[in-house]
Amino acid sequence: MQISKNDLGDFSYFIAIARHRSFRKASLEIGVTPSALSHAMTALETRRDVRLLNRTTRSVTLTAAGEDLLAAIEGPMQAIGEASQSLDRLRNNPAGRIRINVLGDAVPLLLVPVIPTFIERYPEIELDISVDNRLLDITAKGYDAGIRYGGTVPEDMVARSLSDDIPWVAAAAPDYLDRFGRPSHPADLKHHRCIAIRLGNDQIYKWEFERAGEEVAIETPRPMIVDESSAGIGLARAGAGITYGAEPVLREYVRRGELELVLEDWASMGEGFHAYYTSRRQVPTALRLLIDLIRELKPLRAG
Template identity: 55%
Template sequence: MQTSRADVADMIYFLTIARHRSFSRAAVELGVSASALSHALKNLETRLGVRLLNRTTKSVTLTAAGDVLAQSVHKPFEAIDSALESLNRFRDTPSGRIRINAAVEAANLLLAPVMPAFMDRYPDVEIDVVASNLMVDVTDAGFDAGIRYGGTVPEDMVARRLSADIRWVIAASPAYLERYGTPAHPDDLSRHRCISSRLGDNRIYRWELARDGEALQIAVPGSFTVNQAETGLIAVLGGAGLMYFPEPLVASYVKDGRLRLVLTEWSPLEDGFHIYYSSRRQVPTGLRLLIDFIQEVRPLGL
């Protein structure tokens, strides 16, 4: 059977669907509609004369034939991607598309502030950021890299530091503190309104406080739980209660008086943001340039 151009394009679609086990997630990565992907796969299966995927309303799985095909063509297509990427060194202006899965705070505090200048310097490099606190396998999910706090970076990945260590603080609005008082010791938190955080693995975060070698993990009372600090920040600014934050997220509000820090002697310094990627794949030029740029600009110190 002779391979057509349509086969090559549809094979890329097939590999992306196979990696995600999802038409909708593959469609997001490829920038097409899920219905277009479904149509392309049906055409590919018709031309090949075999079913490649089992589809239900809840899942997408590979058939035996689909598994054989995915295993057979994965490395050749990866080699093509690598060869095309190597052409960047011959271009006057680097180009390419980089997909990054970043913790929400990293996306807002680290990536967004540098984007205007980065886009001016490298106008043909496209950065696609998915901001999420859920821990994902960035390679399996089709990302070039992930950005997380250093302590949560997977051990089997190459990691590079993008920021200085970050201090964690407890903040509240002046109105809340005037109404309920200011805690003088971590034990006082049990008598306050606190906004709780849900971690990427669905656990409720225990506030980690430290002073002079003494470390505490406190399960604070909370009638409001959020999975993004930015959501809690809005509530805290409105007087909802106390919340534990990375200091850069609240620094401007503390400076203008809209928030106050409490228990500052218990504020620990924790690992800063790191970017991580697979050691088994060539580092895309755009990703290398972005890492170098952030380390040059240092939006959160380094």
């Protein structure tokens, strides 16, 4: 029996469903509705007169025939995808769409300086950018990649460095420091109003400091907790307390005199930004071009 065009399309849907064991998650990856996937699988099973999926309201599993089909087509379909990507790389005008999930800090530091050049070079590429500080399963949510600080990238992902290591510092409004004093040692923060940081995994971050080989992690007093930098900066500028963050994020406010660095000689170095994506999929050409451009322009170093 010959392979029809419908079969080829439905095979790609079937592989996504088999990978996620979920119509909803597969639909997020592919960009079609769960209902459309369900109809496609029903049509495939009807054309081939064989049941491939066991479906309940809570789960999707493969039948024995489904397992056999997956084993037979997964490799060849991946090869077809890789061949398509190779052709895209040879085009004079790369095209396509990439969905990326990014940490809030990455927007002003990495994307804003780079995206104008990117869209000038590659006008046919569409960028779909979602800003979220929570730790998400980017594969399950249908993203091609994520951008986070290196230390928070999931271990099962492929990571590409986008910047050098970044110093982390504390800062407060001059008026606040005039009222409450300037800490000279991280332990002094116990007597200050600190704007605590909630991480993407809901843990409260201990502020890290280091000097001359001495490392200190402070669980700060927290009359306030925020989960993204702009909120902490806004509160600090208003004199509510001391904030903590990546030095490039705070740099402009310090330059304007709205914030003042404290414990500057205790700055702690942390891993820079990384792009990350699953190792199970070919890297889309558009994503590779974006990563390469960020590494070429080095926006943090330029700042």
